[in-house]
Amino acid sequence: MATAGAEQTGQRSDSSIWTLVVVALATFMLMLDLTVVNVALPDIRAAFDSSFSSLQWILDAYALGLAAVLLAAGSLADRIGRKKVFDAGLVIFVLASLACGLAPNDLTLIVARLVQGLGGAILFAVGPALLGHEFRGKDRGMAFGVFGGVAGLAIAFGPLIGGGLTESLGWRWIFLINVPVTIAALAVGFLKMRESRSETPPxxxxxxxxxxxxxxxxxxxxxxxxxxxxxxxxxxxxxxxxxxxxxxxxxxxxxxxxxxxxxDLTLFGNKTFNGLSVVTALCALSVMPALFLLISYVQNLLGYSAFASGVRFLPLTLLLFVAAAVAGSLVAKLAPALLVGASQLLIAAGLFAVLLVDVGDSWTSLIPGMVLIGLGMGLFNPPRAAFSIAVTTPDKAGAASGINETFQQAGLAIGIAAVGAFFQNRVGGAFADTETAKAVFGDKAAEAGDAIAAGGPSVLTTNELGNAADAVRSAAESAFVSGLHNAMVLAAVLAAISGVIAFLTLRSRDLDEAALATPGVPTEAPTLDKAPVA
Structure with missing residues (x-):
């Protein structure tokens, strides 16, 4: 078969290239929808008068939908055909995106986001398995480098794209833009992609x-x-x-x-698979909620518009994209522990660097943190996707990818909820404890603090406060920054723990040598103590 020949020689076929194009397009939309919504939240809140909890649900419903059926999607794809299941995911995703764009209230939007996540789960689970089937050796490194680069591009430019669409066309277009792109991916995939499935389907x-x-x-x-x-x-x-x-x-x-x-319980006999699963969950649990809060800081406290906020995140976004592009070429060259562990420690350092931000600072105080977070996120995405399927044989690639993506999305959903609740608690408590809050708001000081967490200090500084407006804003700004610091410390500690786990558990000998090897080069991947020296 042509497929087998391509797999053994590492040559690329037209089908392989088109598969990469379709998976990259789908990945771009999926990862974009993880971040593009962040900058539009103030506009959504204004349109629907949404609470802080509802705004979290708009983010979490998508992640929850992703986490819920990833495993089933991977298993189903291995059983009845990856192309069929992938195409079904595209159809669900495009219909849900249309529903999001036309939603009349936040409840409808939350439900549509949940369904959008269900469609996205299929694409998340099956995409890496499709690439794993089509590419081997050096070409697999190239494919996952593109995969990681596109994912990084979407995460990186999500705030900028979301801001531009929100300001120029309205927030609904951050969802409607998915419709033509998904239809194009569906058409190309239907015509050009090959079918593949497991010979022993679970x-x-x-x-x-x-x-x-x-x-x-x-x-x-x-x-x-x-x-x-x-x-x-x-x-x-x-x-x-x-x-x-x-x-x-x-x-x-x-x-x-x-x-x-x-x-697939046999996968859990692989130490690297277990370690990568935990690291994936902890990384999502720490860094994605942190980005949500940093964007909230730039918009709600510093007062920048959606597009202006996206522009100010370019130091993070550009470095994330560049690092992701480079990381793909390092998958077969560096030890998994070194590559993944370093990415987590960079993220932890970046989150700790946010502590440099103080009340009254400009957005430039975030640049050190942005640089480190961008490098860490970029270095992590391509090896995570490649190693998650390299721990098993190709016939179980869908299940392995589904399990890893489940850990990521479960971590994301729980992280946004838990870190968001912690941030809200810290902001509300810090504001309620001030003499200004007690004097102005009395028993409703904690409620006012929750409002600050949701919309920033400006939600309280109205003309009704009179002479107390300046004091209230000062107390609100201090509470917001204090809550941000506390949330960043929590996220940074989780990221640091993730890095330590990566160094202790990820091993080259647990990976499928044929999957990562370059044709004509010995298949033994470098161990940590044999990793090439830069």
Whole structure:
């Protein structure tokens, strides 16, 4: 077969190139929708009078939809055909994007974002598996370099693109822009992509999918509502209890039904796979909520417009793109522990650098943090995608990719909820403790603090405050920056832990040598102590 020949020799076919184009287009839209919404949130909040919790749900519903069916999507693709499942994901994604753009209220938008995430989950899970099937050796490094570069480009320029669309056409176009791009990807994929599937397809695990998705839903719901309902309230404690019971039931199902488990349990015998899964979750849990809060800082406290905010994030975005492009070529050259571990420590250093920001500073105080975060994120994305499928044989690539993407999206959903709730708590507490807040707002000081977390100090500085306006703004700015510092420290610690785990668990010998090897070059990948010296 031509496919087999291409795989053995490392040669590229027309189908391989078109597959890369389609996967890259889909990846661009998916990653764009993780960040493009951030800068439009103030406009969405104004249009629908949304609460801070609703704004978090607009972000989290997408991530939650992604996390819920990634494993099932990967398993289904291995079973009935990756191209068929990928095309189905494109159809779901484009219809949901249209619904987002036409949403009449924030509840409809949240539901549409959830469905959009379900379609995106299919594309996230199957895309890397399609690339893994089409490319080998040096070409695989090239393919995942492009994959990571495009993902980096979308994350990097998301704020700029979102800001431009929001200001010029309105916030609805950050979703409507997906429609023509998705239709083009669907047409090219239908005509040019080859079908592939596993010779020994795993069965679908419906009980596992239901318990995992429901457990994750209640876990995220508890984190998101904890600040408003009270962490000791019956509703929040009930959500945590239900989430734990469902996730325990899921674990039981996976252990007692190995032949039908949604998690391919054989993969968890691979130390590198386990380490990469944990690192992926921690990275998403730390850095994506941090970006959400940094964009909020630039818009809601410094007062920049959506487009102007995107421009000021160019130091992060450009370095992220460049680092992602370079990282693809390093996948087969550097030890996994060195490449992934270094990326996490760079992110941690960047998050700690945000502590340099103080009340009254300009946006340039963020530049050191932006540089480090951009480099770290760029270095992480291509090796994560490549190593996640290199830990197993090609016939299990969909399941392996689905598991890794599940860890990423679960980390993202929980991170936005948990770090967002922590930020809101810190801002509200810091503001409520000030003498100004007590004097002006009395018993409603904490409620005012929550409003500051959602929309910045400007939401309180109205003419109704009279002579107290300046004092209230000063207290609100201090509370906002204090909350930002606390949230960045939390995220930085998580990123640092992620880096340590990467250095301790990722091993070259756990990877499929044929998957990463360059034709004509010995297949042994460098270990950490043999890694090339720059």
């Amino acid at each position: 069965p679908l695990d419906w009980p596992g999918m239901v318990t995992f998705s429901a457990g994750l839903f209640f876990l995220v719901l508890a984190f998101m509502r904890g600040q408003q309902d009270g962490w000791g309230s019956a509703r929040i404690i009930g959500c945590f209890v239900v989430a734990i019971l469902l996730l325990v039931a899921f674990a039981y199902l996976q252990l007692t039904r190995p032949g039908r488990a949604m998690f």
